[in-house]
Amino acid sequence: MVRVVFTPSLQRHIACSPREVEGRTVREALEVAFSGDARARSYVLDDQAALRKHMSIFINGTRIRDRVRLSDAVPDDAEIYNLQALSGG
Template sequence: MVRVVFTPNLQRHIACPPVEVEGRTVREALEAAFADNARARAYVLDDQAGLRKHMSVFVNGQRIQDRAHLSDALPENAEIYVIQALSGG
């Protein structure tokens, strides 16, 4: 199982509690996490199903490499963190 966690700043905008899902890639895990949450999916992924520019995803503390296809492989018992990137000065 893979644990998908959405940071508190994201949860302020969209209901997206942590979930345990099956998945061999980041895409499979996120699609499973979004299966019953289309609003969260639309907030995190763009119309091409890639990661939106203002979002970041980390697997076990490492930023994913493939933002377009989300094909990064997941180790067993991985933790995925979905983060809304912040900017400013």
């Protein structure tokens, strides 16, 4: 299982609690995490399902490299942190 955690600053706009999901890549994990919650998905991913420009994702403390396809591999028992990037102010 993978644990997906969302930045506290997101909670001001939409309730988005940590989720335990299955997934071998960031894409797979996020799609499960957002299943049935399209609104939360739209806060993290853009119209093309890429990571929003001023968001960052870390897997066990390492920033992901593929922001478009979200193909970075996710180890078992990993933590995926969705954070706001300071580039966005």
